[in-house]
Amino acid sequence: MTSKRDNFGSRFAVIMAMAGSAVGLGNIWRFPYMVGQHGGAAFIIVYIVCCLVVSLPIFFSEAIIGKAGRADTYGAIEKLAPGSKLKNVSYLAILASFVILSFYSVVGGWSFDYLLRACFGGFNGRSLDEAKEIFTGISASPVENISCMLVFLGLTALIVVAGVEKGIGRFSKYSIPVLFLMVVLIAVESLTLPGAQKGVEYLLKPDFSKLDGPAIAAALGQSFFSLSLGVGTVLTYSSYMKEEHSVLFTGGWTAFFDTVFALVAGIAIMPAVFAAGIEPSAGPSLVFETLPVIFSKMGIVLPIIFFLAILIAALSSSISMLEVVVAWLVDQKHLSRSKATLLVFLCAALLGASCAVAPRVFSACDLLSSNVLMMIGALTFAVVVGWKMPREQVLGFVKYRTIYRLIRYAAPLMIIAIAISNLL
Ligand code: PHE
DSSP states (O other): OOOOOOOOOOOOHHHHHHHHHHSSSSIIIHHHHHHHHTTTTHHHHHHHHIIIIHHHHHHHHHHHHHHOOSSSSSHHHHSSSSSSSHHHHHHHHHHHHHHHHHHHHHHHHHHHHHHHHHHTTTTTTOHHHHHHHHHHHHHHHHHHHHHHHHHHHHHHHHHTTTTTIIIIIHHHHHHHHHHHHHHHHHHHHHTEEEEEEHHHHHHHHOOGGGGGHHHHHHHHHHHHHHHTTTTHHHHHTTTTTOTTTTTHHHHHHHHHHHHHHHHHHHHHHHHHHTHHHHHOOOHIIIIIIIIHHHHHOSSHHHHHHHHHHHHHHHHHHHHHHHHHHHHHHHHHHHHOOOHHHHHHHHHHHHHHHHHOOOHHHHHHHIIIIIIIIHHHHHHHHHIIIIIIIIIIHHHHOOOOOOHIIIIIIIIHHHHHHHHHHHOO
Protein backbone atom coordinates (compact mmCIF):
# COMPACT_ATOMS: atom_id res chain seq x y z
CA MET A 1 0.00 0.00 0.00
CA THR A 2 1.44 3.35 -0.90
CA SER A 3 0.78 6.14 1.50
CA LYS A 4 1.16 9.84 0.99
CA ARG A 5 1.94 10.57 4.60
CA ASP A 6 4.64 13.21 5.12
CA ASN A 7 7.98 12.09 6.48
CA PHE A 8 11.05 13.67 8.01
CA GLY A 9 13.35 12.59 5.21
CA SER A 10 16.55 11.59 6.95
CA ARG A 11 17.25 9.67 10.15
CA PHE A 12 19.23 12.65 11.40
CA ALA A 13 16.16 14.88 11.03
CA VAL A 14 14.00 12.38 12.97
CA ILE A 15 16.46 12.27 15.86
CA MET A 16 16.99 16.04 15.93
CA ALA A 17 13.22 16.66 15.90
CA MET A 18 12.68 14.16 18.73
CA ALA A 19 15.63 15.60 20.66
CA GLY A 20 14.28 19.10 20.03
CA SER A 21 10.94 18.13 21.52
CA ALA A 22 12.68 16.56 24.53
CA VAL A 23 15.21 19.30 25.19
CA GLY A 24 13.38 22.26 26.64
CA LEU A 25 12.74 24.34 29.71
CA GLY A 26 12.57 21.17 31.80
CA ASN A 27 16.26 20.50 31.13
CA ILE A 28 17.33 24.04 31.85
CA TRP A 29 15.32 25.22 34.81
CA ARG A 30 14.30 22.04 36.59
CA PHE A 31 16.88 19.32 36.10
CA PRO A 32 20.01 21.06 37.48
CA TYR A 33 18.23 22.21 40.64
CA MET A 34 16.56 18.85 41.18
CA VAL A 35 19.91 17.07 40.88
CA GLY A 36 21.50 19.41 43.42
CA GLN A 37 18.61 19.04 45.87
CA HIS A 38 18.27 15.27 45.67
CA GLY A 39 21.81 14.05 46.10
CA GLY A 40 23.89 14.97 43.02
CA ALA A 41 25.40 12.02 41.18
CA ALA A 42 23.27 9.64 43.28
CA PHE A 43 20.13 11.25 41.82
CA ILE A 44 21.61 11.14 38.32
CA ILE A 45 22.02 7.36 38.65
CA VAL A 46 18.37 6.99 39.75
CA TYR A 47 17.30 9.26 36.91
CA ILE A 48 19.12 7.11 34.37
CA VAL A 49 17.63 3.91 35.82
CA CYS A 50 14.12 5.47 35.63
CA CYS A 51 14.78 6.38 32.02
CA LEU A 52 15.92 2.86 31.16
CA VAL A 53 13.24 0.94 33.04
CA VAL A 54 10.15 3.12 32.64
CA SER A 55 10.53 6.15 30.40
CA LEU A 56 12.32 4.53 27.48
CA PRO A 57 9.82 1.64 27.31
CA ILE A 58 7.02 4.25 27.23
CA PHE A 59 8.90 6.15 24.54
CA PHE A 60 9.14 2.92 22.53
CA SER A 61 5.40 2.27 23.03
CA GLU A 62 4.46 5.71 21.72
CA ALA A 63 6.86 5.38 18.84
CA ILE A 64 5.55 1.91 17.92
CA ILE A 65 1.96 3.17 17.90
CA GLY A 66 2.95 6.08 15.67
CA LYS A 67 5.08 4.06 13.31
CA ALA A 68 2.70 1.10 13.02
CA GLY A 69 -0.45 3.24 12.96
CA ARG A 70 0.93 5.91 10.61
CA ALA A 71 -1.68 8.37 11.80
CA ASP A 72 -2.36 11.01 14.46
CA THR A 73 -2.74 10.04 18.14
CA TYR A 74 -6.46 9.17 17.85
CA GLY A 75 -6.27 7.50 14.47
CA ALA A 76 -3.25 5.35 15.31
CA ILE A 77 -4.81 3.99 18.51
CA GLU A 78 -8.10 3.34 16.74
CA LYS A 79 -6.19 1.33 14.14
CA LEU A 80 -4.09 -0.69 16.58
CA ALA A 81 -6.68 -1.33 19.28
CA PRO A 82 -9.83 -1.69 17.15
CA GLY A 83 -13.09 -1.79 19.01
CA SER A 84 -11.55 -0.67 22.29
CA LYS A 85 -12.46 2.51 24.16
CA LEU A 86 -8.79 3.44 24.47
CA LYS A 87 -9.00 5.70 21.43
CA ASN A 88 -11.18 8.03 23.48
CA VAL A 89 -8.44 8.38 26.08
CA SER A 90 -6.22 9.70 23.30
CA TYR A 91 -8.25 12.92 23.44
CA LEU A 92 -6.67 13.54 26.86
CA ALA A 93 -3.18 13.28 25.35
CA ILE A 94 -4.11 15.71 22.58
CA LEU A 95 -5.64 18.02 25.17
CA ALA A 96 -2.45 17.79 27.24
CA SER A 97 -0.34 18.87 24.27
CA PHE A 98 -2.65 21.82 23.71
CA VAL A 99 -2.63 22.86 27.37
CA ILE A 100 1.17 22.59 27.66
CA LEU A 101 1.53 24.56 24.43
CA SER A 102 -0.54 27.39 25.90
CA PHE A 103 1.39 27.94 29.12
CA TYR A 104 4.73 27.05 27.55
CA SER A 105 4.15 29.89 25.06
CA VAL A 106 3.99 32.39 27.90
CA VAL A 107 7.48 31.34 28.99
CA GLY A 108 8.59 31.24 25.36
CA GLY A 109 7.36 34.83 25.12
CA TRP A 110 9.45 35.84 28.13
CA SER A 111 12.54 34.34 26.53
CA PHE A 112 11.87 36.35 23.37
CA ASP A 113 11.42 39.49 25.49
CA TYR A 114 14.68 38.77 27.36
CA LEU A 115 16.56 38.07 24.15
CA LEU A 116 15.62 41.53 22.88
CA ARG A 117 16.59 43.14 26.18
CA ALA A 118 19.92 41.27 26.17
CA CYS A 119 20.63 42.50 22.62
CA PHE A 120 20.30 46.06 23.88
CA GLY A 121 22.45 45.39 26.96
CA GLY A 122 19.39 45.61 29.20
CA PHE A 123 21.00 43.67 32.06
CA ASN A 124 24.36 45.43 32.18
CA GLY A 125 25.27 46.56 35.65
CA ARG A 126 21.91 45.46 37.11
CA SER A 127 21.68 44.16 40.65
CA LEU A 128 19.69 41.09 41.59
CA ASP A 129 16.92 43.26 43.04
CA GLU A 130 16.70 45.29 39.85
CA ALA A 131 16.49 42.07 37.81
CA LYS A 132 13.64 40.93 40.05
CA GLU A 133 11.87 44.21 39.40
CA ILE A 134 12.24 43.78 35.63
CA PHE A 135 10.69 40.34 35.80
CA THR A 136 7.86 41.42 38.10
CA GLY A 137 7.23 44.35 35.76
CA ILE A 138 6.90 42.06 32.74
CA SER A 139 4.66 39.58 34.55
CA ALA A 140 2.43 42.45 35.67
CA SER A 141 2.12 43.96 32.19
CA PRO A 142 -0.60 42.16 30.19
CA VAL A 143 0.31 43.98 26.97
CA GLU A 144 3.99 43.02 27.03
CA ASN A 145 3.25 39.53 28.30
CA ILE A 146 0.56 38.74 25.75
CA SER A 147 2.31 40.31 22.78
CA CYS A 148 5.54 38.37 23.45
CA MET A 149 3.51 35.19 23.91
CA LEU A 150 1.84 35.84 20.54
CA VAL A 151 5.21 36.33 18.84
CA PHE A 152 6.43 33.02 20.25
CA LEU A 153 3.24 31.17 19.32
CA GLY A 154 3.36 32.79 15.88
CA LEU A 155 6.93 31.55 15.30
CA THR A 156 5.82 28.08 16.39
CA ALA A 157 2.91 28.17 13.95
CA LEU A 158 5.13 29.37 11.09
CA ILE A 159 7.46 26.40 11.49
CA VAL A 160 4.59 23.91 11.74
CA VAL A 161 2.68 25.30 8.79
CA ALA A 162 5.78 24.87 6.61
CA GLY A 163 5.33 21.11 6.97
CA VAL A 164 6.96 18.09 8.55
CA GLU A 165 10.11 17.92 6.45
CA LYS A 166 10.48 21.54 5.34
CA GLY A 167 9.32 23.09 8.61
CA ILE A 168 9.85 20.94 11.70
CA GLY A 169 12.59 18.71 10.24
CA ARG A 170 14.61 21.52 8.74
CA PHE A 171 14.33 23.76 11.81
CA SER A 172 15.43 20.93 14.11
CA LYS A 173 18.30 19.75 11.88
CA TYR A 174 19.98 23.14 11.98
CA SER A 175 18.97 24.59 15.32
CA ILE A 176 19.50 21.67 17.70
CA PRO A 177 23.24 21.20 16.98
CA VAL A 178 23.69 24.99 17.30
CA LEU A 179 21.75 24.96 20.56
CA PHE A 180 24.04 22.27 21.91
CA LEU A 181 27.16 24.22 20.93
CA MET A 182 25.81 27.35 22.61
CA VAL A 183 25.21 25.55 25.88
CA VAL A 184 28.65 23.93 25.75
CA LEU A 185 30.18 27.36 25.23
CA ILE A 186 28.36 28.80 28.26
CA ALA A 187 29.45 25.75 30.30
CA VAL A 188 33.10 26.34 29.38
CA GLU A 189 32.86 30.02 30.33
CA SER A 190 31.06 29.18 33.54
CA LEU A 191 33.66 26.57 34.57
CA THR A 192 36.50 29.07 34.28
CA LEU A 193 35.00 31.43 36.88
CA PRO A 194 36.68 31.57 40.28
CA GLY A 195 34.66 29.49 42.74
CA ALA A 196 33.03 27.40 39.99
CA GLN A 197 34.19 24.26 41.77
CA LYS A 198 31.39 24.56 44.36
CA GLY A 199 28.75 24.50 41.63
CA VAL A 200 30.22 21.34 40.15
CA GLU A 201 30.20 19.76 43.60
CA TYR A 202 26.57 20.78 44.18
CA LEU A 203 25.67 19.08 40.93
CA LEU A 204 27.81 15.98 41.01
CA LYS A 205 28.88 15.07 44.55
CA PRO A 206 26.93 11.90 45.36
CA ASP A 207 24.85 11.85 48.53
CA PHE A 208 22.91 8.60 48.71
CA SER A 209 21.20 9.59 51.97
CA LYS A 210 19.00 12.03 50.04
CA LEU A 211 17.53 9.30 47.85
CA ASP A 212 14.09 8.92 49.45
CA GLY A 213 10.69 8.11 47.92
CA PRO A 214 9.97 11.68 46.82
CA ALA A 215 13.40 11.83 45.13
CA ILE A 216 12.58 8.73 43.10
CA ALA A 217 9.12 10.04 42.19
CA ALA A 218 10.74 13.33 41.19
CA ALA A 219 13.26 11.51 38.98
CA LEU A 220 10.50 9.63 37.22
CA GLY A 221 8.26 12.66 36.79
CA GLN A 222 11.14 14.69 35.43
CA SER A 223 12.16 11.99 32.96
CA PHE A 224 8.53 11.84 31.71
CA PHE A 225 8.29 15.57 31.21
CA SER A 226 11.75 15.82 29.77
CA LEU A 227 11.22 13.08 27.20
CA SER A 228 7.82 14.65 26.30
CA LEU A 229 5.99 11.40 27.07
CA GLY A 230 2.28 10.68 27.31
CA VAL A 231 1.00 13.61 25.25
CA GLY A 232 1.34 12.21 21.74
CA THR A 233 4.41 14.11 20.53
CA VAL A 234 6.61 11.02 20.23
CA LEU A 235 3.67 9.17 18.66
CA THR A 236 2.94 11.87 16.10
CA TYR A 237 6.59 12.40 15.15
CA SER A 238 7.04 8.62 14.79
CA SER A 239 4.17 8.50 12.35
CA TYR A 240 6.44 10.56 10.07
CA MET A 241 9.34 8.08 10.26
CA LYS A 242 10.31 6.11 7.20
CA GLU A 243 10.07 2.32 7.22
CA GLU A 244 13.85 1.94 7.67
CA HIS A 245 14.05 4.25 10.70
CA SER A 246 14.36 2.22 13.88
CA VAL A 247 12.28 2.90 16.98
CA LEU A 248 15.03 1.55 19.28
CA PHE A 249 17.74 3.66 17.70
CA THR A 250 15.64 6.84 17.78
CA GLY A 251 14.56 6.35 21.39
CA GLY A 252 18.07 5.52 22.58
CA TRP A 253 19.64 8.57 20.95
CA THR A 254 16.87 10.91 22.05
CA ALA A 255 17.16 9.85 25.70
CA PHE A 256 20.95 10.08 25.49
CA PHE A 257 20.89 13.60 24.01
CA ASP A 258 18.25 14.76 26.44
CA THR A 259 20.22 13.59 29.47
CA VAL A 260 23.57 14.87 28.21
CA PHE A 261 21.97 18.22 27.40
CA ALA A 262 20.45 18.47 30.88
CA LEU A 263 23.85 17.74 32.46
CA VAL A 264 25.67 20.27 30.28
CA ALA A 265 22.96 22.85 31.08
CA GLY A 266 23.59 22.15 34.77
CA ILE A 267 27.31 22.71 34.25
CA ALA A 268 26.54 25.94 32.39
CA ILE A 269 24.32 27.21 35.18
CA MET A 270 25.34 26.00 38.64
CA PRO A 271 29.06 26.92 38.65
CA ALA A 272 28.11 30.47 37.56
CA VAL A 273 25.45 30.69 40.28
CA PHE A 274 27.88 29.54 42.99
CA ALA A 275 30.72 31.71 41.68
CA ALA A 276 28.41 34.70 42.14
CA GLY A 277 27.69 33.60 45.70
CA ILE A 278 23.95 33.20 45.05
CA GLU A 279 21.70 30.44 46.42
CA PRO A 280 20.60 28.11 43.60
CA SER A 281 16.91 28.05 42.70
CA ALA A 282 14.68 26.60 39.97
CA GLY A 283 12.00 27.78 37.57
CA PRO A 284 11.40 31.29 36.28
CA SER A 285 13.36 33.00 39.06
CA LEU A 286 16.52 31.13 38.06
CA VAL A 287 16.25 31.85 34.34
CA PHE A 288 14.74 35.33 34.40
CA GLU A 289 16.20 36.86 37.57
CA THR A 290 19.43 35.23 38.71
CA LEU A 291 21.05 34.19 35.45
CA PRO A 292 20.68 37.45 33.47
CA VAL A 293 22.54 39.26 36.24
CA ILE A 294 25.29 36.66 36.46
CA PHE A 295 25.77 36.23 32.71
CA SER A 296 25.76 39.95 31.98
CA LYS A 297 28.79 40.26 34.28
CA MET A 298 30.55 37.86 31.91
CA GLY A 299 30.25 40.08 28.83
CA ILE A 300 27.53 41.44 26.57
CA VAL A 301 27.41 38.40 24.27
CA LEU A 302 26.83 35.70 26.88
CA PRO A 303 23.29 36.80 27.90
CA ILE A 304 22.37 36.97 24.20
CA ILE A 305 23.62 33.43 23.62
CA PHE A 306 21.84 32.23 26.75
CA PHE A 307 18.42 33.65 25.85
CA LEU A 308 18.76 32.58 22.23
CA ALA A 309 19.43 29.07 23.54
CA ILE A 310 16.33 29.21 25.77
CA LEU A 311 14.24 30.46 22.85
CA ILE A 312 15.42 27.67 20.52
CA ALA A 313 14.96 25.02 23.23
CA ALA A 314 11.41 26.25 23.90
CA LEU A 315 10.51 26.55 20.20
CA SER A 316 11.73 23.08 19.30
CA SER A 317 9.46 21.74 22.06
CA SER A 318 6.42 23.89 21.30
CA ILE A 319 6.39 22.86 17.62
CA SER A 320 6.04 19.24 18.72
CA MET A 321 3.02 20.07 20.91
CA LEU A 322 1.35 22.06 18.16
CA GLU A 323 1.99 19.27 15.65
CA VAL A 324 0.07 16.77 17.83
CA VAL A 325 -3.11 18.84 17.59
CA VAL A 326 -2.58 19.82 13.95
CA ALA A 327 -2.00 16.18 12.93
CA TRP A 328 -5.27 15.20 14.62
CA LEU A 329 -7.22 17.96 12.85
CA VAL A 330 -5.66 17.08 9.50
CA ASP A 331 -6.13 13.30 9.80
CA GLN A 332 -9.49 13.13 11.58
CA LYS A 333 -11.24 16.37 10.69
CA HIS A 334 -9.73 16.65 7.20
CA LEU A 335 -8.64 20.27 7.60
CA SER A 336 -5.75 21.55 5.52
CA ARG A 337 -2.45 21.98 7.41
CA SER A 338 -2.70 25.76 7.22
CA LYS A 339 -6.31 25.92 8.45
CA ALA A 340 -5.58 23.48 11.27
CA THR A 341 -2.51 25.45 12.34
CA LEU A 342 -4.41 28.73 12.32
CA LEU A 343 -7.25 27.26 14.36
CA VAL A 344 -4.94 25.84 17.04
CA PHE A 345 -2.93 29.06 17.04
CA LEU A 346 -6.08 31.06 17.82
CA CYS A 347 -7.30 28.71 20.56
CA ALA A 348 -3.84 28.43 22.17
CA ALA A 349 -3.52 32.21 22.03
CA LEU A 350 -6.74 32.50 24.07
CA LEU A 351 -5.67 30.01 26.74
CA GLY A 352 -2.12 31.38 26.63
CA ALA A 353 -3.40 34.91 27.23
CA SER A 354 -5.33 33.68 30.28
CA CYS A 355 -2.16 31.96 31.55
CA ALA A 356 -0.21 35.17 30.92
CA VAL A 357 -2.48 37.36 33.02
CA ALA A 358 -3.61 34.88 35.67
CA PRO A 359 -0.81 32.99 37.46
CA ARG A 360 -3.43 30.64 38.93
CA VAL A 361 -4.56 29.52 35.49
CA PHE A 362 -0.90 29.06 34.57
CA SER A 363 -0.14 26.73 37.46
CA ALA A 364 -3.45 24.88 37.11
CA CYS A 365 -2.55 24.12 33.46
CA ASP A 366 0.93 23.02 34.50
CA LEU A 367 -0.33 20.73 37.29
CA LEU A 368 -3.18 19.25 35.26
CA SER A 369 -0.99 18.41 32.29
CA SER A 370 2.14 17.11 33.98
CA ASN A 371 0.60 15.34 36.97
CA VAL A 372 -2.61 13.96 35.52
CA LEU A 373 -2.92 13.99 31.73
CA MET A 374 0.66 12.92 30.98
CA MET A 375 0.39 9.93 33.32
CA ILE A 376 -2.93 8.81 31.83
CA GLY A 377 -1.53 9.18 28.31
CA ALA A 378 1.63 7.22 29.12
CA LEU A 379 -0.39 4.42 30.74
CA THR A 380 -2.69 4.24 27.72
CA PHE A 381 0.21 3.97 25.27
CA ALA A 382 1.86 1.19 27.31
CA VAL A 383 -1.44 -0.72 27.52
CA VAL A 384 -2.10 -0.45 23.78
CA VAL A 385 1.35 -1.85 22.94
CA GLY A 386 1.72 -4.28 25.85
CA TRP A 387 -1.82 -5.68 25.92
CA LYS A 388 -3.65 -4.87 22.69
CA MET A 389 -1.09 -5.34 19.93
CA PRO A 390 0.05 -8.85 18.93
CA ARG A 391 3.25 -9.79 20.76
CA GLU A 392 5.05 -10.74 17.56
CA GLN A 393 4.30 -7.39 15.99
CA VAL A 394 5.72 -5.54 19.01
CA LEU A 395 8.80 -7.78 19.10
CA GLY A 396 9.36 -6.87 15.46
CA PHE A 397 9.92 -3.30 16.65
CA VAL A 398 11.71 -3.75 19.98
CA LYS A 399 13.65 -6.99 19.22
CA TYR A 400 14.30 -7.87 22.90
CA ARG A 401 11.80 -9.70 25.11
CA THR A 402 13.01 -7.75 28.16
CA ILE A 403 11.84 -4.52 26.55
CA TYR A 404 8.48 -6.10 25.76
CA ARG A 405 8.11 -7.15 29.40
CA LEU A 406 9.07 -3.68 30.61
CA ILE A 407 6.34 -2.21 28.39
CA ARG A 408 3.77 -4.80 29.46
CA TYR A 409 4.41 -4.97 33.20
CA ALA A 410 7.03 -2.65 34.71
CA ALA A 411 6.07 0.63 33.06
CA PRO A 412 2.31 0.50 33.78
CA LEU A 413 2.92 -0.64 37.37
CA MET A 414 5.39 2.17 38.00
CA ILE A 415 3.01 4.76 36.57
CA ILE A 416 0.18 3.54 38.78
CA ALA A 417 2.51 3.53 41.82
CA ILE A 418 3.62 7.10 41.15
CA ALA A 419 0.03 8.24 40.55
CA ILE A 420 -1.01 6.74 43.89
CA SER A 421 1.97 8.27 45.71
CA ASN A 422 1.11 11.65 44.19
CA LEU A 423 -2.43 11.36 45.53
CA LEU A 424 -1.34 10.39 49.08
N1 PHE B 1 10.27 17.98 27.05
C1 PHE B 1 9.99 19.37 27.15
C2 PHE B 1 10.91 20.01 28.19
O1 PHE B 1 11.74 19.38 28.76
C3 PHE B 1 8.56 19.64 27.51
C4 PHE B 1 7.53 18.97 26.67
C5 PHE B 1 6.50 18.26 27.26
C6 PHE B 1 7.58 19.05 25.28
C7 PHE B 1 5.56 17.63 26.50
C8 PHE B 1 6.61 18.43 24.50
C9 PHE B 1 5.59 17.73 25.12
O2 PHE B 1 10.81 21.18 28.43
